[in-house]
Amino acid sequence: MTVRVHSDAFDPGAEVNAFTAAADGAGAVVSFSGLVRDVAGGLQAMEIEHYPGMTEKALAEIRDAAVRRWRLTGALIVHRHGVLAPGEVIMMVATAARHRRDAFEAAEFLMDYLKSRAPFWKKERTDAGAAWVAARDDDEDALSRW
Numbered sequence: 001m002t003v004r005v006h007s008d009a010f011d012p013g014a015e016v017n018a019f020t021a022a023a024d025g026a027g028a029v030v031s032f033s034g035l036v037r038d039v040a041g042g043l044q045a046m047e048i049e050h051y052p053g054m055t056e057k058a059l060a061e062i063r064d065a066a067v068r069r070w071r072l073t074g075a076l077i078v079h080r081h082g083v084l085a086p087g088e089v090i091m092m093v094a095t096a097a098r099h100r101r102d103a104f105e106a107a108e109f110l111m112d113y114l115k116s117r118a119p120f121w122k123k124e125r126t127d128a129g130a131a132w133v134a135a136r137d138d139d140e141d142a143l144s145r146w
Helices: 012-021 054-069 100-117 137-145
Strands: 002-006 028-035 043-050 072-080 082-084 089-097 120-126 129-132
Touching: 002 054, 012 028, 012 072, 012 089, 028 100, 054 072, 054 100, 072 100, 089 100, 100 137
Parallel strands: 002 072
Antiparallel strands: 028 089, 043 082, 043 120, 072 089, 120 129
């Protein structure tokens, strides 16, 4: 059960392979990777800020909530901070469980809570200037499932 926050790029394929190799007793592994996307066009970079210590603690609490709720044999959260270009991997989650339903639901839970509750602040640098990214209502609405 791992949480990592860092500025370095990482290979999601290598992460999921290592996670799967360590997933003793699992019958299912689910992973999700999030990328920097250029929604409106003209995105030069995404700046992601966080408070070290506070962020890792919050992510560990989200992970622990998933572990308590589903029968997981493993859970992984990797999240980057710093300046990222369009198309770069921002984050990933992976879950392992004896059965696929637990792995899928736990991964969705992690994503919904990371998107809405993880203490990261994002600023988009575009051709028109820089602006902080506001919370989205549909991300908040997704939490009602849980």
